[in-house]
Amino acid sequence: MEEYNVTNRNKVKRVAKRASYDKESVYRVLDDSFLCHVSFVVEGQPFIIPTIYGRKGNTLFLHGATTSRMIKTLQEGVDMSLGVTHLDGIVLARSAFHHSANYRSVVVFGKALLVEEEQKEEALYVISEQVLQGRWDEVRKPNARELKATTILAVDIEEASVKIRQGGPIDDKEDYELNIWAGVVPLAINALSPISDDFNQEMKVSDSVRNYLKNHFV
């Protein structure tokens, strides 16, 4: 099992038993989402920006407009950090103190590199597949003007950690006597019924959407 080096940056200090550094675990958590938050510094001031990503191997692709602060800053190759968190449940204990959340979260450290013009389409494909598998093949591909207007960054993951909490509450021994309901309220992101664009009300949803709903529709 290949692992990231554990350094002072990515070492999980709190509840270390929930942490791991192996690449497969990191990738698994990353692959269950496409929304991340990126942290970077401009003149000493920390910024945070939500954005969409796609993973290929040990690389994360981000995209944005050339004029965005995130893109302008990151393309200089500065240190950045990126977080992805799944909130899987509210953990309700008998004491306020032992309340918790079930979650899977990844923190990544790395630096961004600008993706060259000729690799842009492949990178956008990776991002598109991360959001909705199969959609890319259904739609009009980017033309030269559109590719030019999009800046794409490739973040090679230097270090990462994953932290996972699951299961029920752990109360203090004496609190189990209390007459208080304890347990977990699981949370999940679900897709709702797709809403057709005004211009194609009569059209059936495409295969990519149908397949997505199979896995994400309640």
Add this chain to the structure above:
Amino acid sequence: MEEYNVTNRNKVKRVAKRASYDKESVYRVLDDSFLCHVSFVVEGQPFIIPTIYGRKGNTLFLHGATTSRMIKTLQEGVDMSLGVTHLDGIVLARSAFHHSANYRSVVVFGKALLVEEEQKEEALYVISEQVLQGRWDEVRKPNARELKATTILAVDIEEASVKIRQGGPIDDKEDYELNIWAGVVPLAINALSPISDDFNQEMKVSDSVRNYLKNHFV
């Protein structure tokens, strides 16, 4: 309508028409969640950490163990940034380029202050209510030892912005001719059936949980 000052820090540069700076809009987005990501700097290196928050007025409360890096850094009163994002849907256009996401996101700038011992319980109450309204009144309150083990930070919101995208895809005029389904797949966080702790299988869920499920259960 009270607004945050717009400075070089919180000014939204990309798609500015989606942005606003009024406090009520910021609070509304914050109040729909309890999970944020915090961005801070240690020796030039940006970090990102997911954590839980509660809002009271213009103040956000964060909590953690005294030993955590986030707590140790933030309690020095350094600049920080905090992000909350709701992913509301995948926006599927006819061209790859016009794909988008529906979202509501807030970015906050401020500095943390340590909450004094005698205000800690009130701050924990605020966090608890943010996660699950009414739960606090059902459980054993923190004792002196538990309060001591918890560090609580109060972040007064200095500046913030909110950015919202909603609605369907906007395609290029000529692409409406294409025979491609376009629309939105709405996404929402839902609660699933609560899972009782092994020690109270026979007990009914408490009122706070029942009320939560009314609004969050599919």
